[in-house]
Amino acid sequence: MGFRELSEDMDALVLDGLGDMGTVGGREVAGFFSAPWLQPRIGRINTALREPQFxxxxxxxxxxxxxxxxxxxxxxxxxxxxxxxxxxxxxxxGWVALLLRAKR
Known part of the structure:
Protein backbone atom coordinates (compact mmCIF):
# COMPACT_ATOMS: atom_id res chain seq x y z
CA MET A 1 0.00 0.00 0.00
CA GLY A 2 1.37 3.43 -0.98
CA PHE A 3 1.68 6.58 1.09
CA ARG A 4 -1.38 8.26 -0.46
CA GLU A 5 -3.60 5.26 0.31
CA LEU A 6 -2.36 5.18 3.91
CA SER A 7 -2.98 8.93 4.22
CA GLU A 8 -6.51 8.58 2.87
CA ASP A 9 -7.26 5.82 5.38
CA MET A 10 -5.84 7.91 8.22
CA ASP A 11 -7.82 11.00 7.13
CA ALA A 12 -11.03 8.94 7.10
CA LEU A 13 -10.38 7.67 10.64
CA VAL A 14 -9.59 11.16 11.98
CA LEU A 15 -12.68 12.67 10.33
CA ASP A 16 -14.86 9.87 11.66
CA GLY A 17 -13.65 10.41 15.23
CA LEU A 18 -13.01 14.14 15.40
CA GLY A 19 -14.62 15.78 12.36
CA ASP A 20 -17.57 18.11 12.06
CA MET A 21 -20.46 17.61 9.66
CA GLY A 22 -21.54 20.24 7.21
CA THR A 23 -23.79 20.55 4.21
CA VAL A 24 -22.30 22.26 1.17
CA GLY A 25 -24.53 22.95 -1.80
CA GLY A 26 -27.05 20.44 -0.45
CA ARG A 27 -24.49 17.64 -0.02
CA GLU A 28 -23.32 16.36 3.39
CA VAL A 29 -19.55 16.60 3.85
CA ALA A 30 -17.25 15.81 6.79
CA GLY A 31 -14.53 18.31 7.66
CA PHE A 32 -13.06 20.51 10.36
CA PHE A 33 -14.73 23.84 11.19
CA SER A 34 -12.86 26.75 12.75
CA ALA A 35 -14.00 30.29 13.50
CA PRO A 36 -11.92 33.36 14.43
CA TRP A 37 -14.07 34.31 17.42
CA LEU A 38 -13.48 30.80 18.82
CA GLN A 39 -9.78 30.70 17.98
CA PRO A 40 -7.47 28.86 20.31
CA ARG A 41 -5.22 31.00 22.42
CA ILE A 42 -1.68 30.11 23.30
CA GLY A 43 -0.92 32.16 26.36
CA ARG A 44 -1.95 35.63 25.22
CA ILE A 45 -0.97 35.21 21.57
CA ASN A 46 -3.88 34.82 19.15
CA THR A 47 -3.63 32.41 16.24
CA ALA A 48 -3.69 33.79 12.68
CA LEU A 49 -7.21 32.65 11.74
CA ARG A 50 -9.18 35.49 10.17
CA GLU A 51 -12.33 34.05 8.65
CA PRO A 52 -14.50 31.04 9.39
CA GLN A 53 -13.20 27.98 7.56
CA PHE A 54 -14.42 24.49 6.88
CA GLY A 94 -5.07 16.75 -0.11
CA TRP A 95 -7.20 19.23 1.83
CA VAL A 96 -9.19 22.30 0.74
CA ALA A 97 -10.13 25.19 3.03
CA LEU A 98 -13.57 26.58 2.31
CA LEU A 99 -13.43 30.25 3.31
CA LEU A 100 -16.79 31.31 4.68
CA ARG A 101 -18.76 34.46 5.46
CA ALA A 102 -21.55 34.41 8.04
CA LYS A 103 -24.97 34.54 6.38
CA ARG A 104 -26.84 37.67 7.40
Missing amino acids: EIRVSDASGIEPGQLVLIDLPAQDGGGQYDLVKLEPDGT
Whole structure:
Protein backbone atom coordinates (compact mmCIF):
# COMPACT_ATOMS: atom_id res chain seq x y z
CA MET A 1 0.00 0.00 0.00
CA GLY A 2 1.37 3.43 -0.98
CA PHE A 3 1.68 6.58 1.09
CA ARG A 4 -1.38 8.26 -0.46
CA GLU A 5 -3.60 5.26 0.31
CA LEU A 6 -2.36 5.18 3.91
CA SER A 7 -2.98 8.93 4.22
CA GLU A 8 -6.51 8.58 2.87
CA ASP A 9 -7.26 5.82 5.38
CA MET A 10 -5.84 7.91 8.22
CA ASP A 11 -7.82 11.00 7.13
CA ALA A 12 -11.03 8.94 7.10
CA LEU A 13 -10.38 7.67 10.64
CA VAL A 14 -9.59 11.16 11.98
CA LEU A 15 -12.68 12.67 10.33
CA ASP A 16 -14.86 9.87 11.66
CA GLY A 17 -13.65 10.41 15.23
CA LEU A 18 -13.01 14.14 15.40
CA GLY A 19 -14.62 15.78 12.36
CA ASP A 20 -17.57 18.11 12.06
CA MET A 21 -20.46 17.61 9.66
CA GLY A 22 -21.54 20.24 7.21
CA THR A 23 -23.79 20.55 4.21
CA VAL A 24 -22.30 22.26 1.17
CA GLY A 25 -24.53 22.95 -1.80
CA GLY A 26 -27.05 20.44 -0.45
CA ARG A 27 -24.49 17.64 -0.02
CA GLU A 28 -23.32 16.36 3.39
CA VAL A 29 -19.55 16.60 3.85
CA ALA A 30 -17.25 15.81 6.79
CA GLY A 31 -14.53 18.31 7.66
CA PHE A 32 -13.06 20.51 10.36
CA PHE A 33 -14.73 23.84 11.19
CA SER A 34 -12.86 26.75 12.75
CA ALA A 35 -14.00 30.29 13.50
CA PRO A 36 -11.92 33.36 14.43
CA TRP A 37 -14.07 34.31 17.42
CA LEU A 38 -13.48 30.80 18.82
CA GLN A 39 -9.78 30.70 17.98
CA PRO A 40 -7.47 28.86 20.31
CA ARG A 41 -5.22 31.00 22.42
CA ILE A 42 -1.68 30.11 23.30
CA GLY A 43 -0.92 32.16 26.36
CA ARG A 44 -1.95 35.63 25.22
CA ILE A 45 -0.97 35.21 21.57
CA ASN A 46 -3.88 34.82 19.15
CA THR A 47 -3.63 32.41 16.24
CA ALA A 48 -3.69 33.79 12.68
CA LEU A 49 -7.21 32.65 11.74
CA ARG A 50 -9.18 35.49 10.17
CA GLU A 51 -12.33 34.05 8.65
CA PRO A 52 -14.50 31.04 9.39
CA GLN A 53 -13.20 27.98 7.56
CA PHE A 54 -14.42 24.49 6.88
CA GLU A 55 -11.59 22.21 5.77
CA ILE A 56 -12.50 19.18 3.68
CA ARG A 57 -10.66 16.54 1.66
CA VAL A 58 -9.96 17.31 -2.00
CA SER A 59 -11.82 14.12 -2.90
CA ASP A 60 -14.99 15.62 -1.33
CA ALA A 61 -14.63 19.03 -3.05
CA SER A 62 -15.87 18.01 -6.50
CA GLY A 63 -18.73 20.29 -7.58
CA ILE A 64 -18.26 22.71 -4.69
CA GLU A 65 -18.07 26.32 -5.86
CA PRO A 66 -18.06 29.84 -4.38
CA GLY A 67 -21.54 31.20 -3.76
CA GLN A 68 -22.96 27.96 -2.38
CA LEU A 69 -24.67 27.79 0.99
CA VAL A 70 -22.73 26.01 3.75
CA LEU A 71 -24.54 24.72 6.85
CA ILE A 72 -22.32 23.75 9.78
CA ASP A 73 -23.96 21.18 12.05
CA LEU A 74 -22.76 22.50 15.42
CA PRO A 75 -24.44 24.39 18.25
CA ALA A 76 -24.56 28.18 17.68
CA GLN A 77 -22.13 28.70 20.59
CA ASP A 78 -19.58 26.62 18.65
CA GLY A 79 -20.09 28.56 15.42
CA GLY A 80 -22.71 26.36 13.81
CA GLY A 81 -25.15 27.89 11.38
CA GLN A 82 -25.38 29.19 7.82
CA TYR A 83 -22.49 30.60 5.81
CA ASP A 84 -21.82 31.72 2.25
CA LEU A 85 -18.88 30.01 0.55
CA VAL A 86 -16.52 32.78 -0.54
CA LYS A 87 -13.44 30.93 -1.80
CA LEU A 88 -11.77 27.52 -1.98
CA GLU A 89 -8.08 27.32 -1.02
CA PRO A 90 -6.34 23.98 -1.65
CA ASP A 91 -3.28 23.57 0.55
CA GLY A 92 -1.39 21.00 -1.51
CA THR A 93 -1.75 18.21 1.05
CA GLY A 94 -5.07 16.75 -0.11
CA TRP A 95 -7.20 19.23 1.83
CA VAL A 96 -9.19 22.30 0.74
CA ALA A 97 -10.13 25.19 3.03
CA LEU A 98 -13.57 26.58 2.31
CA LEU A 99 -13.43 30.25 3.31
CA LEU A 100 -16.79 31.31 4.68
CA ARG A 101 -18.76 34.46 5.46
CA ALA A 102 -21.55 34.41 8.04
CA LYS A 103 -24.97 34.54 6.38
CA ARG A 104 -26.84 37.67 7.40
